[in-house]
Amino acid sequence: MVDLPTTSDPEELTRLRIERFAHELDDNGLTIVPPPVFELSESFFIELRKTVLWVAEQQTGASFDLARGIDRNLGGRPDEIGHVMITHLVHQHPAFEQVLTHPVKKALMSHLLGPVHRLSHSSAWIKWKTPNEWKKVMSTGMHADQSRVPEPWNWRAPHMANMNWLLTDYTRDDGALSYVPKSHKEERFPPEDEANERAVPVEAPMGSLVIFQGGTWHGSFRKTTPGLHVSLHGVHCRPYMLPAQDYKGQISAPVFNRSADPNYLHMLMRDDEEMLAKSACTHSVS
Numbered sequence: 262m263v264d265l266p267t268t269s270d271p272e273e274l275t276r277l278r279i280e281r282f283a284h285e286l287d288d289n290g291l292t293i294v295p296p297p298v299f300e301l302s303e304s305f306f307i308e309l310r311k312t313v314l315w316v317a318e319q320q321t322g323a324s325f326d327l328a329r330g331i332d333r334n335l336g337g338r339p340d341e342i343g344h345v346m347i348t349h350l351v352h353q354h355p356a357f358e359q360v361l362t363h364p365v366k367k368a369l370m371s372h373l374l375g376p377v378h379r380l381s382h383s384s385a386w387i388k389w390k391t392p393n394e395w396k397k398v399m400s401t402g403m404h405a406d407q408s409r410v411p412e413p414w415n416w417r418a419p420h421m422a423n424m425n426w427l428l429t430d431y432t433r434d435d436g437a438l439s440y441v442p443k444s445h446k447e448e449r450f451p452p453e454d455e456a457n458e459r460a461v462p463v464e465a466p467m468g469s470l471v472i473f474q475g476g477t478w479h480g481s482f483r484k485t486t487p488g489l490h491v492s493l494h495g496v497h498c499r500p501y502m503l504p505a506q507d508y509k510g511q512i513s514a515p516v517f518n519r520s521a522d523p524n525y526l527h528m529l530m531r532d533d534e535e536m537l538a539k540s541a542c543t544h545s546v547s
Contacts, residue, residue: 270376273368282472283372290416290445290477292369296468299365306468309356310428310491313385316354317347327429328488330389342400343484344388344436349506350493351383351530352516360426361495361529362522369472373422374499380529381421381496381504385428388436388490391483399439399480403456406496407475413448414476421475421498428491431469433462436484438471438492444478451478497529504531 274280278298285292296303314325324332339345350357360366361380370378391400407414407421414420431437439460444451456478463471473479475498484490498504508530517523517532 270371273364274372277365277368279365279368282369286369286373286472286474287417289442291440291442291463291471291473291479293463293465294365294369294470294472296466299363299468299470301363301468303468305356306426306428309354309360309426309493312354312356313347313350313428313491313493314387314489316350317345317385317387320347321345325387325489327491330487330489331387341392342395343391344386344400344490347385347387349383350385351380351508352512355519357383357493358516358520358526360493362520362525364522366424366470366472367522367525370422370424370497373419373472373474374497377500377528378422378497379500379502379504379531380506380508381498381502382494382506383508384494386490386492386494388481388484390485390487391436395483398457398483399460400436400483401481403439403441403451403453403460403478403480405444405450405476405478408450412450414445416445416448416474416476419445419475420502421496423473423475424495424497425471426493427465427467427469427471428493429489430467431463431465431471431490431492433464433482434485436482436486436490438463438479439482440473440477440479445474445476447478448476456480500531507531 274283282292282294334340406423410420441459509532512530520526
């Protein structure tokens with residue numbers, strides 16, 4: 262039986278000067294990497310946000326305005342809680358692939374999941390003012406991404422991890438991500454009342470990257486302000502898990518050809534099983 266490695270090369274964390282974020286992931290279960298670390302311009306994230314909103318308009322038929330919000334009801338759950346999830350973004354624009362394969366994101370995700378991992382779910386969240394009819398404390402209930410894996414979990418080797426690229430500023434009033442610090446070490450699913458009581462907001466500027474373990478308790482606060490809150494998400498998993506969205510065979514050759522890290526992108530997309538198996542065996546631990 263092949264055992265996959267649980268950590269990445271520490272020299273890469275040192276080279277990128279991101280050791281403290283890796284330590285925070287281990288200790289706290291979540292870390293916020295500020296924009297200057299990525300050496301990406303503010304205009305890059307503004308264009309990425311515009312692209313997310315354009316894709317959302319194509320998928321929903323609604324119009325999204327950063328200051329005013331959404332121009333119509335979408336029906337069902339989005340109207341109840343005040344946000345919509347836009348999925349399958351990888352092949353829509355080069356910027357989506359660029360944030361997926363950024364060296365800092367890659368190193369931190371590898372630190373959590375080992376050098377061999379997959380993209381399980383890619384989406385953007387667009388959130389507007391939470392309707393008054395929604396009475397709960399959180400607009401997204403507190404949960405853990407790896408909740409379908411039987412407890413207890415091993416926080417030192419999470420099954421899943423999540424990335425949130427912030428495309429608007431994150432504040433509590435603006436409906437920021439909520440989480441319970443160090444909750445990944447409890448190795449269990451969060452009871453709602455307990456998690457709500459202990460939750461704190463993740464507050465950070467646009468362009469930040471929030472990464473957290475699959476066992477970290479998280480949700481999101483109600484949005485009490487006008488306008489839109491926009492973020493780009495990517496749940497990742499270890500290769501023994503089936504992804505929620507299967508990208509295998511769905512990504513065109515030009516997307517891989519233009520990538521700065523095509524081998525990593527192939528692995529994320531589960532588009533080269535032979536390479537994945539070879540990598541797993543190469544890094545196996547007896």
